[in-house]
């Protein structure tokens with residue numbers, strides 16, 4: 395039995411987080427998926443899965459100076475720096491959550507927007523469950539560039555394997571009308587990219603935690619559902635006697651994670 | 657011009673032909689014209705010669721003028737090139753492009769580029785590994801403090817690897833020490 399350090403109180407997500415704008419939203423439902431919910435309950439009751447801490451990977455991409463690092467720092471450290479310090483290559487943070495009573499971690503990879511670091515940063519796109527494309531709401535051309543950033547991030551990942559988010563930062567710099575106009579443009583691009591749109595300010599903190607909770611909830615639920623699917627398909631195969639007999643629960647779980655196609 | 661000396665005393669006659677200006681040509685024409693007047697009474701041949709001399713002097717004027725203009729153009733062009741050269745040299749010493757895909761590095765510049773991309777990659781990897789270890793250590797510390805864990809315990813979590821493993825991969829490896837140690 396492994397122990398897991400307690401998750402800080404403000405990282406406990408009990409209600410299913412809502413999207414920002416229903417017009418550019420990945421999932422409209424109000425509550426957790428039923429299957430996932432019961433799987434979580436079951437797991438939490440049995441303390442099963444506590445030794446296998448779930449971890450997903452999110453990569454944050456976008457032009458230089460759009461505010462990627464600030465977005466992450468606001469959420470992970472509740473800090474904001476007015477001075478621009480370019481990210482060198484890549485950096486990461488790990489945030490631990492508790493969702494539906496289960497522990498969950500998110501690796502958040504902060505990549506450099508500067509062209510000269512692209513070859514380094516792009517090596518970290520691989521294996522992402524979440525792609526967060528960021529633009530500066532006060533600099534409209536950075537919105538245009540998000541398409542290209544997404545193409546590059548998707549190139550390193552399985553098609554349809556990633557949740558995609560489009561995040562506009564620095565909304566504190568815009569008037570209400572400007573904000574509305576930019577959001578309208580962004581929603582259009584988000585739906586083209588199959589992304590969920592969020593509009594945030596790292597300076598004031600507006601929508602930042604809501605956004606990351608949404609990222610955590612969607613990726614967590616997806617991980618649980620994938621696991622259910624894999625274990626049910628391998629259960630059939632165990633019945634068929636096609637795989638080695640397993641006795642330890644741990645080993646069984648590992649077998650279950652093997653892709654069902656082979 | 658009354659004050660001028662006559663004959664070869666005219667300074668224009670003594671000058672280097674390449675330094676003549678149109679004004680010098682006018683001085684020469686003036687002197688020759690005065691001399692011609694002295695012999696103009698003699699006959700038709702003389703006036704014919706006069707005419708030819710005037711024509712040659714006109715041609716001379718045009719040539720000197722043209723020569724000086726081209727000289728001026730050449731000087732301007734030369735100055736432009738000088739400027740351009742200075743600019744390129746200055747850029748070069750700042751470590752900028754001096755040819756396609758080439759760089760000049762000033763070895764005395766403390767801010768000169770010194771590391772290759774590969775070195776930067778390695779430093780970043782090492783930094784990421786250390787950071788992951790630090791996060792793990794912090795969590796373990798938190799556990800001791802809260803009294804949840806009685807003994808040192810390894811591997812609460814799979815640290816990010818470089819480039820990181822997917823969730824599946826890291827879970828597969830959970831029996832090994834840590835991803836970092838493995839690398």
Ligand SMILES: Nc1nc2c(ncn2[C@@H]2O[C@H](COP(=O)(O)OP(=O)(O)OP(=O)(O)O)[C@@H](O)[C@H]2O)c(=O)[nH]1
Nearest residue numbers: 458459460461462463464476478481507564596597
């Ligand atoms: N007003 C305002 N300024 C912001 C906000 N977010 C970021 N900034 C400023 O924008 C600048 C760039 O922020 P960073 O987060 O460093 O940008 P980045 O996208 O990480 O840049 P690279 O690391 O070079 O890719 C900094 O000067 C921040 O202070 C915001 O929400 N509001």
Ligand SMILES: [Mg+2]
Nearest residue numbers: 462463480481
């Ligand atoms: Mg940055």
